Amino acid sequence: MSASTHVVRLRALIAAHKRWDRVFAVVGLLALMTGVLTFVALFVDMAIDGAARVSLEFFTSFPSRRPAQAGVLSAWVGSVLVMIVTAATAVPLGVAAGVYLEEYAPRNWMTDLIEINVTNLAGVPSIIYGLLALGLFVYQFGLGQSILTAGLTLALLILPVVIVATRESIRAIPGMIREGAYALGATKWQTTADHILPYATPGIMTGVIIGMARAIGETAPIITIGALTFIAFLPPAPVTAEPPFISFEWLWSPFTVLPIQMFNWTSRPEAAFHENAAAAGLVLVVMTLAMNAVAIYLRYRMRKTIKW
Amino acid sequence: MVSIASVREPASRAVTEPARKAEARGLSFYYGGFQALKNVTMPLFEKKVTALIGPSGCGKSTFLRCFNRMHDLYPGNRYEGEILLHPDAANLLAPEVDPIEVRMRISMVFQKPNPFPKSIYENVAYGLRVRGAGRRSVLDDKVEEALRNAALWDEVKDRLHGLAFNLSGGQQQRLCIARALATEPEILLFDEPTSALDPIATASIERLIDELKSRVTILVVTHNMQQAARVSDYTAYMYLGELIEFGVTDTIFIKPRHKQTEDYITGRFG
Numbered sequence: 376m377s378a379s380t381h382v383v384r385l386r387a388l389i390a391a392h393k394r395w396d397r398v399f400a401v402v403g404l405l406a407l408m409t410g411v412l413t414f415v416a417l418f419v420d421m422a423i424d425g426a427a428r429v430s431l432e433f434f435t436s437f438p439s440r441r442p443a444q445a446g447v448l449s450a451w452v453g454s455v456l457v458m459i460v461t462a463a464t465a466v467p468l469g470v471a472a473g474v475y476l477e478e479y480a481p482r483n484w485m486t487d488l489i490e491i492n493v494t495n496l497a498g499v500p501s502i503i504y505g506l507l508a509l510g511l512f513v514y515q516f517g518l519g520q521s522i523l524t525a526g527l528t529l530a531l532l533i534l535p536v537v538i539v540a541t542r543e544s545i546r547a548i549p550g551m552i553r554e555g556a557y558a559l560g561a562t563k564w565q566t567t568a569d570h571i572l573p574y575a576t577p578g579i580m581t582g583v584i585i586g587m588a589r590a591i592g593e594t595a596p597i598i599t600i601g602a603l604t605f606i607a608f609l610p611p612a613p614v615t616a617e618p619p620f621i622s623f624e625w626l627w628s629p630f631t632v633l634p635i636q637m638f639n640w641t642s643r644p645e646a647a648f649h650e651n652a653a654a655a656g657l658v659l660v661v662m663t664l665a666m667n668a669v670a671i672y673l674r675y676r677m678r679k680t681i682k683w
Numbered sequence: 684m685v686s687i688a689s690v691r692e693p694a695s696r697a698v699t700e701p702a703r704k705a706e707a708r709g710l711s712f713y714y715g716g717f718q719a720l721k722n723v724t725m726p727l728f729e730k731k732v733t734a735l736i737g738p739s740g741c742g743k744s745t746f747l748r749c750f751n752r753m754h755d756l757y758p759g760n761r762y763e764g765e766i767l768l769h770p771d772a773a774n775l776l777a778p779e780v781d782p783i784e785v786r787m788r789i790s791m792v793f794q795k796p797n798p799f800p801k802s803i804y805e806n807v808a809y810g811l812r813v814r815g816a817g818r819r820s821v822l823d824d825k826v827e828e829a830l831r832n833a834a835l836w837d838e839v840k841d842r843l844h845g846l847a848f849n850l851s852g853g854q855q856q857r858l859c860i861a862r863a864l865a866t867e868p869e870i871l872l873f874d875e876p877t878s879a880l881d882p883i884a885t886a887s888i889e890r891l892i893d894e895l896k897s898r899v900t901i902l903v904v905t906h907n908m909q910q911a912a913r914v915s916d917y918t919a920y921m922y923l924g925e926l927i928e929f930g931v932t933d934t935i936f937i938k939p940r941h942k943q944t945e946d947y948i949t950g951r952f953g
Contacts, residue, residue, distance in 0.1 A: 481758070482758060549797075551793060551795060551797040552797060552799060552800075553756075554753065554756070554793065554797070555793065555797040555798075555799065555859070555862075556799070556809070556813075557753070557756060557786060558751060558753065558786055558790065558791040558793075558863070559786065559787075559790070559809060559810035559813055559862065559863070559866065560783050560784070560786040560787030560810065560813055560814070560866070561783075561809075561813045562783055562813075565813055569809070569812075569813075570799060574800060681800045
């Protein structure tokens with residue numbers, strides 16, 4: 376009899392403990408949903424407002440005074456071109472810096488200081504980069520309010536992300552692999568170029584894409600350097616009919632990007648423009664999600680083909 | 684305290700002692716402030732297998748890794764004394780000697796198989812590529828030869844371009860041996876090459892070591908006393924960074940000169 380009262384007491388205790396299990400399950404789910412539902416609500420709201428406007432013409436038309444005819448042609452072309460400049464600048468600089476810090480830099484206080492500062496750079500508000508770019512690129516270097524300036528500015532913005540991603544993926548490579556290469560008489564550069572970089576590439580790509588996804592939505596620094604908010608022409612084509620067939624004129628062209636086009640439309644009083652803004656927002660979010668999907672896919676591939 | 688009488692006594696040894704491929708002389712090694720090797724003097728005989736035994740932390744792996752200057756990869760490490768590589772008696776540890784040159788002449792096989800995440804072919808070819816070999820026909824021949832010497836050719840000849848990770852543990856280790864052999868090293872270092880393998884794979888690696896000594900000088904660190912007895916011609920017993928005893932394997936195992944060696948070998952200690 377005493378044994379069974381003991382068991383009864385135990386069961387009550389367990390039941391009491393389990394209550395906290397359930398409480399946390401609910402609290403945790405709510406915490407998770409705060410983020411997820413907010414995003415879903417925003418996305419759905421934007422889709423309801425803007426989905427009707429997303430059509431082929433929306434992508435092939437310039438902005439216009441008449442909301443029904445306005446499109447995002449100059450904006451998405453501008454976004455794509457700016458992203459090209461950003462990637463072409465941030466990837467080589469960031470990867471080289473990351474490799475240097477991880478493989479070459481001596482371990483001393485100078486390196487520590489640089490490392491801390493690189494990490495801190497990731498937390499600097501983006502408008503500060505815009506101010507820097509306005510002073511440095513636009514006025515000092517005379518690059519103007521061009522695609523080149525915007526691309527370089529965003530490249531600076533995501534540089535810390537690329538450096539950190541490079542270092543993380545290099546650090547994930549076991550020391551055994553490095554020693555294996557060195558034991559065959561490889562130099563530091565041979566080891567880095569033949570092994571470290573190839574094996575770190577999927578991780579670096581993931582970091583680069585996440586950085587790009589951040590850059591494509593940036594508005595503040597682009598406005599600061601003076602992007603136009605209404606633009607009804609395209610930059611010069613990068614491919615020409617006459618030799619040398621490739622032209623870099625577009626780098627110097629004035630431009631606009633998707634978030635600025637959106638910003639422009641939301642500040643108009645007419646409701647029809649707000650629909651356009653929602654549609655542009657939809658395009659931007661889908662582009663960002665697509666980039667993140669590529670990053671996730673790459674990470675998945677990496678785990679499948681390279682295991683230690 | 685360091686007994687190496689068996690190799691230093693000139694009178695009788697001069698006749699029976701084989702040619703020396705390398706020798707450590709007064710070798711001390713420091714990890715920062717910690718002295719891991721204390722004044723070790725020991726020969727490595729040409730085309731013989733020398734085993735290093737001793738309890739964990741005795742410095743045998745540290746000693747082995749001095750031979751291809753692996754310690755140079757990490758800051759704060761310091762060598763004292765010398766390792767002479769014969770026939771020219773060049774000191775491998777001299778600061779003016781490039782560690783990369785040393786590693787090109789002295790190969791190493793690690794405790795855990797560490798193939799690169801590439802094809803079987805590329806793993807074996809890498810040492811040759813590092814040396815600038817690019818001609819397909821040359822590479823093909825050398826890769827095949829190395830894989831044959833590592834007793835792996837028959838198992839992998841139909842999937843040379845498959846990933847090395849799909850091989851079993853024992854096959855991966857033989858692949859690492861093939862990778863080390865492809866460049867025709869003068870000395871092959873083994874750092875506990877079978878401690879991550881099952882008994883059957885271990886037997887195949889031991890057989891391989893036995894076959895390889897006809898072409899290369901071998902130094903092997905092992906935790907397994909039976910393995911040392913089976914594969915080696917000479918054995919060195921180390922303890923706390925010191926070389927306690929060095930001699931012909933049979934002598935060390937049957938009639939060790941030091942009580943400490945005997946205790947370790949018979950399992951009373953360590």
